[in-house]
Amino acid sequence: MWETNTLVNLLGIKYPIIQAGMAGGATTPELVAAVSNAGGLGTLGAGYLSPHAIREAVREIRRLTDKPFAVNLMVTEPASADRDAIDKMQGILKRFEKDLGEPFSFENLSLDPQPFEEQLEIVLDEKVPVFSFTFGIPKPFWLEKLKANGTVIIGTATNVQEGLALERAGVNAIVAQGSEAGGHRGTFFKNAENEGIGTMALIPQMVDRVKLPVIASGGIMDGRGVVASLALGAAGVQMGTAFLTSEESGIHPVYKEAIRKARDDQTVMTKAFSGKKARGIENQYIRVMRDFEADILPYPIQNALTKPLRNAAKKHGNKEYMSLWAGQAASLSQNAPAKQIVENVVRDVERVLGILSAMHASSHLPKA
Amino acid sequence: MWETNTLVNLLGIKYPIIQAGMAGGATTPELVAAVSNAGGLGTLGAGYLSPHAIREAVREIRRLTDKPFAVNLMVTEPASADRDAIDKMQGILKRFEKDLGEPFSFENLSLDPQPFEEQLEIVLDEKVPVFSFTFGIPKPFWLEKLKANGTVIIGTATNVQEGLALERAGVNAIVAQGSEAGGHRGTFFKNAENEGIGTMALIPQMVDRVKLPVIASGGIMDGRGVVASLALGAAGVQMGTAFLTSEESGIHPVYKEAIRKARDDQTVMTKAFSGKKARGIENQYIRVMRDFEADILPYPIQNALTKPLRNAAKKHGNKEYMSLWAGQAASLSQNAPAKQIVENVVRDVERVLGILSAMHASSHLPKA
Numbered sequence: 001m002w003e004t005n006t007l008v009n010l011l012g013i014k015y016p017i018i019q020a021g022m023a024g025g026a027t028t029p030e031l032v033a034a035v036s037n038a039g040g041l042g043t044l045g046a047g048y049l050s051p052h053a054i055r056e057a058v059r060e061i062r063r064l065t066d067k068p069f070a071v072n073l074m075v076t077e078p079a080s081a082d083r084d085a086i087d088k089m090q091g092i093l094k095r096f097e098k099d100l101g102e103p104f105s106f107e108n109l110s111l112d113p114q115p116f117e118e119q120l121e122i123v124l125d126e127k128v129p130v131f132s133f134t135f136g137i138p139k140p141f142w143l144e145k146l147k148a149n150g151t152v153i154i155g156t157a158t159n160v161q162e163g164l165a166l167e168r169a170g171v172n173a174i175v176a177q178g179s180e181a182g183g184h185r186g187t188f189f190k191n192a193e194n195e196g197i198g199t200m201a202l203i204p205q206m207v208d209r210v211k212l213p214v215i216a217s218g219g220i221m222d223g224r225g226v227v228a229s230l231a232l233g234a235a236g237v238q239m240g241t242a243f244l245t246s247e248e249s250g251i252h253p254v255y256k257e258a259i260r261k262a263r264d265d266q267t268v269m270t271k272a273f274s275g276k277k278a279r280g281i282e283n284q285y286i287r288v289m290r291d292f293e294a295d296i297l298p299y300p301i302q303n304a305l306t307k308p309l310r311n312a313a314k315k316h317g318n319k320e321y322m323s324l325w326a327g328q329a330a331s332l333s334q335n336a337p338a339k340q341i342v343e344n345v346v347r348d349v350e351r352v353l354g355i356l357s358a359m360h361a362s363s364h365l366p367k368a
Numbered sequence: 369m370w371e372t373n374t375l376v377n378l379l380g381i382k383y384p385i386i387q388a389g390m391a392g393g394a395t396t397p398e399l400v401a402a403v404s405n406a407g408g409l410g411t412l413g414a415g416y417l418s419p420h421a422i423r424e425a426v427r428e429i430r431r432l433t434d435k436p437f438a439v440n441l442m443v444t445e446p447a448s449a450d451r452d453a454i455d456k457m458q459g460i461l462k463r464f465e466k467d468l469g470e471p472f473s474f475e476n477l478s479l480d481p482q483p484f485e486e487q488l489e490i491v492l493d494e495k496v497p498v499f500s501f502t503f504g505i506p507k508p509f510w511l512e513k514l515k516a517n518g519t520v521i522i523g524t525a526t527n528v529q530e531g532l533a534l535e536r537a538g539v540n541a542i543v544a545q546g547s548e549a550g551g552h553r554g555t556f557f558k559n560a561e562n563e564g565i566g567t568m569a570l571i572p573q574m575v576d577r578v579k580l581p582v583i584a585s586g587g588i589m590d591g592r593g594v595v596a597s598l599a600l601g602a603a604g605v606q607m608g609t610a611f612l613t614s615e616e617s618g619i620h621p622v623y624k625e626a627i628r629k630a631r632d633d634q635t636v637m638t639k640a641f642s643g644k645k646a647r648g649i650e651n652q653y654i655r656v657m658r659d660f661e662a663d664i665l666p667y668p669i670q671n672a673l674t675k676p677l678r679n680a681a682k683k684h685g686n687k688e689y690m691s692l693w694a695g696q697a698a699s700l701s702q703n704a705p706a707k708q709i710v711e712n713v714v715r716d717v718e719r720v721l722g723i724l725s726a727m728h729a730s731s732h733l734p735k736a
Contacts, residue, residue, distance in 0.1 A: 002727040159633040179547060180566035197632050198548035198566035200596060201587030201696035205632045219569030228568060228596035231720050264565050264573045265527040328569035352599050353728035359370040360721035
């Protein structure tokens with residue numbers, strides 16, 4: 001029954017296991033297709049891709065699978081910052097040139113995000129089966145077009161108020177992102193002082209308040225996390241970090257290794273890379289940037305400005321300057337093909353359900 | 369079976385449900401005894417009590433129940449602060465006198481904590497069945513004495529490294545405190561930048577690394593949270609906020625009401641009341657004190673200095689200046705006698721186990 005719930009029916013998949021749409025190169029068409037072929041829902045993290053690149057990736061995914069898959073975008077508005085503030089941040093970033101052994105060029109660097117509505121046009125034009133988003137809610141115009149197109153829509157909420165707003169906007173399911181989650185917080189109603197609500201607390205409160213299927217995310221790495229989510233009332237799970245270390249994942253090998261070795265207390269929330277709060281493994285860059293917190297520019301400007309630094313870090317395999325996004329249970333990750341990760345999780349779900357089932361059977365209380 | 373696991377046997381209780389030892393007046397002897405009489409483990413939060421008051425409370429608990437119960441203490445070392453810093457903080461606190469309608473007196477205010485070892489002497493002398501602690505690890509001398517006394521020892525960890533240290537020290541079980549938890553963080557290995565690990569991520573990593581029974585805490589309010597914890601590998605749960613609103617809880621009625629009304633995103637981590645990070649419902653005091661973060665003194669000095677303010681807030685029923693400790697799932701709390709809260713949780717555990725059991729039974733995969 002756990003593989004035949006409302007979410008599975010809604011998405012047309014076998015297991016209620018969604019691979020998160022992580023932007024930044026992790027979600028290769030091979031990863032997306034492998035997860036979908038294994039019975040989960042693969043997701044292309046397309047937030048930083050040009051409309052053209054999204055189209056290419058979607059077509060490649062379709063060459064690799066005939067199963068449903070999702071494209072994930074960030075609802076991004078261009079931000080602004082004055083020239084002095086930008087110059088100041090470039091000056092700060094230039095301190096790291098020596099460590100990375102090369103100068104950063106800020107010439108020809110576009111400070112604007114990929115145009116969200118042009119990205120969305122591709123999702124529509126390619127009739128992508130599932131569209132998921134984060135950082136906000138697309139305008140009603142777009143949600144209506146997606147529905148008319150037959151696309152299933154999944155929004156991301158980090159608290160109950162956001163979940164209710166998504167439900168009112170007419171999405172089909174809600175990812176409830178707990179504070180354990182790696183990468184960017186999906187928060188769009190600001191409570192700046194709050195570092196995020198843990199999955200254990202968020203899911204039951206969300207489930208009690210929204211009618212839509214709730215997809216648990218944040219700290220879920222194996223069958224234990226999946227069954228815990230089902231116990232809390234979720235219809236399924238979204239797993240990001242668990243797939244970052246998959247064979248098909250496009251991240252740098254030193255980043256994969258850092259995830260495998262990360263202790264539970266080694267991730268932190270930082271705005272230093274992108275201007276928006278995100279959870280990653282603490283490194284030298286994050287530590288140094290604590291002294292410049294007031295100078296960090298809003299997303300996506302900060303993100304654009306750190307691109308030369310991040311590119312140099314990748315080129316030299318220097319993990320101290322990469323954005324090592326990872327959740328708080330990174331140490332439970334596996335190096336394996338994505339298909340095997342899905343299969344391992346499914347087997348583990350069955351194992352844990354078996355244990356709980358035995359607990360229920362031997363309970364002294366009268367059965368309902 | 370869920371009520372007959374190792375933890376239940378270790379503690380001599382019926383259900384693996386521990387009422388957290390919250391200091392500050394919540395855990396009346398009536399609450400402790402009611403939880404123990406209902407089949408859980410009641411805990412006296414004795415951290416701020418004098419040795420004499422602990423003895424009185426323990427004797428009162430024993431008049432009310434013949435079941436096992438626990439006493440919880442904070443492993444506290446006296447801190448120091450110079451006179452200027454103390455004067456400065458008193459000056460800052462005096463700003464709030466007008467809001468509370470009375471002057472604060474800092475005369476005759478002891479800046480020292482209750483003497484931990486004298487408190488512990490009472491635990492030994494009264495042969496308390498279970499001793500739990502937080503904020504550190506008592507010296508081997510004391511742990512040996514407790515063991516010789518037949519007392520079961522439970523330590524508190526907020527990450528795997530702390531759990532391993534507790535195991536090496538020889539405790540009998542470990543409370544793994546997730547970031548959702550209300551009240552003080554039990555952290556004793558410092559990672560100041562980390563706001564805490566969510567329960568969903570903490571429990572499986574802890575379970576994989578320690579051999580002792582792990583007790584999940586943080587965001588657990590009902591049967592859903594208990595079963596989720598069991599799925600993650602915990603042997604039982606510790607619930608604090610769930611018992612703060614019980615009839616027997618000694619907290620102020622306006623504090624109880626604030627818990628019942630708290631939205632999921634309304635708790636924050638603050639050092640403003642005690643000098644040590646703790647999670648509570650955001651109020652005026654916490655907001656104003658953000659401007660004086662650098663002036664906050666170490667625990668327990670800050671705690672002593674805010675006593676007149678907290679006492680005045682209680683006297684006037686003003687929740688804007690009370691320490692409204694609460695976890696991130698406070699909205700799931702119930703106003704009911706503690707016995708009924710335990711019974712409701714137990715019934716809900718059976719309900720959720722029943723749902724998961726049906727999922728397992730109808731699964732298409734071969735059964736193990």
